[in-house]
Amino acid sequence: QKEVEQNSGPLSVPEGAIASLNCTYSDRGSQSFFWYRQYSGKSPELIMFIYSNGDKEDGRFTAQLNKASQYVSLLIRDSQPSDSATYLCAVKGGKLIFGQGTELSVKP
Amino acid sequence: EAGVAQSPRYKIIEKRQSVAFWCNPISGHATLYWYQQILGQGPKLLIQFQNNGVVDDSQLPKDRFSAERLKGVDSTLKIQPAKLEDSAVYLCASSYGSGGGWETQYFGPGTRLLVL
Numbered sequence: 489q490k491e492v493e494q495n496s497g498p499l500s501v502p503e504g505a506i507a508s509l510n511c512t513y514s515d516r517g518s519q520s521f522f523w524y525r526q527y528s529g530k531s532p533e534l535i536m537f538i539y540s541n542g543d544k545e546d547g548r549f550t551a552q553l554n555k556a557s558q559y560v561s562l563l564i565r566d567s568q569p570s571d572s573a574t575y576l577c578a579v580k581g582g583k584l585i586f587g588q589g590t591e592l593s594v595k596p
Numbered sequence: 597e598a599g600v601a602q603s604p605r606y607k608i609i610e611k612r613q614s615v616a617f618w619c620n621p622i623s624g625h626a627t628l629y630w631y632q633q634i635l636g637q638g639p640k641l642l643i644q645f646q647n648n649g650v651v652d653d654s655q656l657p658k659d660r661f662s663a664e665r666l667k668g669v670d671s672t673l674k675i676q677p678a679k680l681e682d683s684a685v686y687l688c689a690s691s692y693g694s695g696g697g698w699e700t701q702y703f704g705p706g707t708r709l710l711v712l
Contacts, residue, residue: 586638
């Protein structure tokens with residue numbers, strides 16, 4: 489079992505729709521959870537982090553954490569073509585461990 | 597503030613050759629990380645420095661990879677000799693403190709290595 493697992497995608501949504509990205513992790517001791525966005529050929533950039541169960545909202549982005557289910561998700565509301573990128577889930581217990589990423593394509 | 601700087605941006609070498617990458621973190625950042633990102637995968641931590649000491653190098657292939665961070669500022673990562681499977685993007689990141697909790701890591705632009 490991979491330590492951090494994401495849907496491989498690609499995930500395609502129409503412009504204006506909600507994109508839902510999911511991530512599961514294996515280490516129950518993990519304490520902090522991050523979502524990074526990576527455009528093709530670019531380096532990862534942090535979108536948001538979450539460390540408490542529940543939802544955390546930042547603009548069009550909402551991160552959801554359920555530690556009992558070892559599950560993290562990212563919702564992107566009103567998706568825009570500029571949101572087309574690979575989204576990386578990263579989990580920190582000791583070190584930061586990344587999932588393989590989910591490619592999102594937002595079609596105009 | 598200036599971001600994490602890396603050089604070179606691209607490098608093409610033949611297998612068994614050696615190569616070195618350089619990273620200058622954000623000013624004042626104590627912790628520096630080197631990641632390897634193979635195409636289609638997420639970044640994998642190779643080594644983490646706090647100031648000039650190694651915190652974690654458990655995933656560094658020490659028979660061929662070496663890294664140093666002299667004076668606790670910039671860092672070099674070396675591969676000698678390179679193998680075909682080392683073809684990847686090498687990302688440097690830095691964070692202000694020790695890297696714990698929800699502390700943010702800021703990534704440099706990366707060095708894209710192709711081993712032929």
